[in-house]
Amino acid sequence: MVIELICRGCTMSHLIRGNQEEDFRWGTQISVSTSNNDIRYYRSFIYGSVEYSLYDCVCLFREGAKETDIGQLIRIWENKQGRRVKILWFFRPIDIRSFLRDYEPSWNELFLASGEGKGLCSIVPLEAIVGKCSVICTSKDCRNTLPSKSDLGKAEYFFSHAFDVGNLRISEEFPDKIDMVRVERLFNQEKDKLKANVECITGVAGGARERGKSMHSVQKDGQVGMAETRVTPKDSIVKDETSRTSEEFKQHRSEYKPLNNLTLKDSVVKDVTSRTSEDFKQYVSENQPLKKRKIQIKEEADSANLVPSIVEDPKSILDPLPSYGGKSPPTNLSNSYNQHQSAAVADKEASLPAKRTTANKDKRSWFYGLPWEEKLKNAEERGTLVYLDNLDPSFTSSDIQNMITKVFKVEADARVIPGQALVDFNSKDDADFVVQELREKCLMIGGRLQLKALLILAISPAFAPKKRVMILAFLDRRPVVATRKHLGELGKSCSFPGCLIIEKSKKWKWSEDKKHANELSRCKNQPKRDRQASETPADGGSGTSLSLACKQTVGEVHHKPHF
Amino acid sequence: MASAMETDAKNDYDAFMEKVKRTVYLDNLSPQVTEPVIKTAFEQYGNVTNIHFIPNYMDSYYNSRCALVELETAKQAANIIDMVSTYPFMMAAMPRPVRARPAEPEMFDERPIKPGRKIQFYWLKPSDPDFEVAKRIKYLVKKHSQERSFLLKKQQEEEEKLSRQQYETLKGHYHKFESLESVQLDSKHLAKCYNMNLADENGY
Numbered sequence: 001m002v003i004e005l006i007c008r009g010c011t012m013s014h015l016i017r018g019n020q021e022e023d024f025r026w027g028t029q030i031s032v033s034t035s036n037n038d039i040r041y042y043r044s045f046i047y048g049s050v051e052y053s054l055y056d057c058v059c060l061f062r063e064g065a066k067e068t069d070i071g072q073l074i075r076i077w078e079n080k081q082g083r084r085v086k087i088l089w090f091f092r093p094i095d096i097r098s099f100l101r102d103y104e105p106s107w108n109e110l111f112l113a114s115g116e117g118k119g120l121c122s123i124v125p126l127e128a129i130v131g132k133c134s135v136i137c138t139s140k141d142c143r144n145t146l147p148s149k150s151d152l153g154k155a156e157y158f159f160s161h162a163f164d165v166g167n168l169r170i171s172e173e174f175p176d177k178i179d180m181v182r183v184e185r186l187f188n189q190e191k192d193k194l195k196a197n198v199e200c201i202t203g204v205a206g207g208a209r210e211r212g213k214s215m216h217s218v219q220k221d222g223q224v225g226m227a228e229t230r231v232t233p234k235d236s237i238v239k240d241e242t243s244r245t246s247e248e249f250k251q252h253r254s255e256y257k258p259l260n261n262l263t264l265k266d267s268v269v270k271d272v273t274s275r276t277s278e279d280f281k282q283y284v285s286e287n288q289p290l291k292k293r294k295i296q297i298k299e300e301a302d303s304a305n306l307v308p309s310i311v312e313d314p315k316s317i318l319d320p321l322p323s324y325g326g327k328s329p330p331t332n333l334s335n336s337y338n339q340h341q342s343a344a345v346a347d348k349e350a351s352l353p354a355k356r357t358t359a360n361k362d363k364r365s366w367f368y369g370l371p372w373e374e375k376l377k378n379a380e381e382r383g384t385l386v387y388l389d390n391l392d393p394s395f396t397s398s399d400i401q402n403m404i405t406k407v408f409k410v411e412a413d414a415r416v417i418p419g420q421a422l423v424d425f426n427s428k429d430d431a432d433f434v435v436q437e438l439r440e441k442c443l444m445i446g447g448r449l450q451l452k453a454l455l456i457l458a459i460s461p462a463f464a465p466k467k468r469v470m471i472l473a474f475l476d477r478r479p480v481v482a483t484r485k486h487l488g489e490l491g492k493s494c495s496f497p498g499c500l501i502i503e504k505s506k507k508w509k510w511s512e513d514k515k516h517a518n519e520l521s522r523c524k525n526q527p528k529r530d531r532q533a534s535e536t537p538a539d540g541g542s543g544t545s546l547s548l549a550c551k552q553t554v555g556e557v558h559h560k561p562h563f
Numbered sequence: 564m565a566s567a568m569e570t571d572a573k574n575d576y577d578a579f580m581e582k583v584k585r586t587v588y589l590d591n592l593s594p595q596v597t598e599p600v601i602k603t604a605f606e607q608y609g610n611v612t613n614i615h616f617i618p619n620y621m622d623s624y625y626n627s628r629c630a631l632v633e634l635e636t637a638k639q640a641a642n643i644i645d646m647v648s649t650y651p652f653m654m655a656a657m658p659r660p661v662r663a664r665p666a667e668p669e670m671f672d673e674r675p676i677k678p679g680r681k682i683q684f685y686w687l688k689p690s691d692p693d694f695e696v697a698k699r700i701k702y703l704v705k706k707h708s709q710e711r712s713f714l715l716k717k718q719q720e721e722e723e724k725l726s727r728q729q730y731e732t733l734k735g736h737y738h739k740f741e742s743l744e745s746v747q748l749d750s751k752h753l754a755k756c757y758n759m760n761l762a763d764e765n766g767y
Binding site for chain 1 (some may be wrong): 617618668669672673674675676677688689694697698701704707708731734
């Protein structure tokens, strides 16, 4: 029997009702209480344009709390006092931190309440619901349908353990029934899987993006009340998913009708009620007085002598112990959702330091970024920088790095300047060791073809004090001479003959040419010196072949582009 | 698996060589030249996609800079080299023409390893007959680098001298033109005094 009736809210205060009637609608009614005809149980309802059904996970507002509470809807009904829902709680790791023992929870992990005792579940006014929350079960229990990877990415929270509120322990085992509800219903359902597929087809974005978006919207409405902010992130998802029209959506819902009562949580897909952004904005503005409304409800609930658990904080019994052994979840219970998210992200990042460094390495292209220069400066100060000379100009940075790891068995970061290299070692000891070795011995590097074409690596070590001066000087250039500054303002363009400046530029060219000639003459003198060097000890055949190779090398090095 | 990595490396290297062809090496740049300056200067000949200043770690007293400018196509690069070597091309510093030439792979500090090459290395023992040779060469290399830095210093000094000279000349020219102008004004003034019409005679 499907009854879709507008809530009359006979017991509601009139103040609240005005706002309510537009955005609240009951869904399927399950039964009417046998003993008392006034209590009507429902399977689902639409509240604030979001459809909630049994076993959905929801966020709940609590007066004075910094974070929302999360729970599953296990019963929905209406009676004389108003609309009520029964919530089976999830615990955040921080709530039960003293009982985690050596278990290290993830930042977005939750624990399902189980057993019997205080804090298991509560009856709260329906209006305390702030929004939906996607919680996924990753338990390996055979009754549970394991979620797909994409589902995991989309979910805001997951749980794999139950927390027994009776004996205050967490366990991987789930009891058959939790507060009279079969545990299968609390796990992921097959239906979710089907939905996940649908999600894929309709091109719903991944959880990360959704969350990013929702963060954005939080920033947008930063000034509105806290409860309101809680709603926004959830519903901004709705905004994103305009791919389907609401008719389509309804159709989709009806296809799954028979399964409906099995729903554990309908997470994101249910939110696909396809609203345009205007609608969304309107919605936000309509919901401005949300917090106020909550307070009114609270008062009303108090007067009605119901279980005012929203106010009471069902978990307060477990809360106050400060020692918390595990990895820190977002401990600063930040007021805004935004902060919470960023804390979470930071935590995530911290857990992947290795990945990050490699990513950084990849990012470094042939373009010198600041990091290397900073690094250089640091290395300079620590005395870990070594300057290698007379390398084959075709060596790459990674060649040098490999060579150093192989020869000296130490890790280092190298950067080539053609024919030379700057190497940053991890410690000063490493650097000193390498410099000492290279000073005393001769390291030969052969490479391109065979050993015949040997290249010699003569290394002039970097002398830390000298180098420090150099690098600093590099970073802080000398002031330029006046002429250039003056004329520089005239701009940059080709100057053509006839221009007054051509004479001057010719002079410049001449000076450059002279410099070039100097270099060339130096290179020409090269072989002579080499001969001098090699003739003295050349007694064996190997010696001459080597010295020949040397001549080549040295010549090559000095022909290299002049920096 | 290994072969896949090899082909990857080869592709990388080929892409890099393509980039080298597209790149122009600029020399003798004024220290005031910055990326936007180069970009605007070369945008008239082609699309600049990347600019990389080669840092001069070792000889900081020499303040001329060099840069690698990557263009969209190899043709544009060749065009620029042609243009800059034919005419003196000024960039941010007037009487200082920029030099350009095709880039070489060795100029890039971050470049992929040439596929298929292996580097061998070994220590020379003091007993080895080549040890002395190696030592000599080491010494030579050091000497050369010292010579080089000395030359660079000289070069820098000379450049500064030249630039000072040019500045003086410029100032001289300026004074010359200024005095010329004042003479002209004076002549006008005098013409008024003596009631002569200069415009008729000189076309002023």
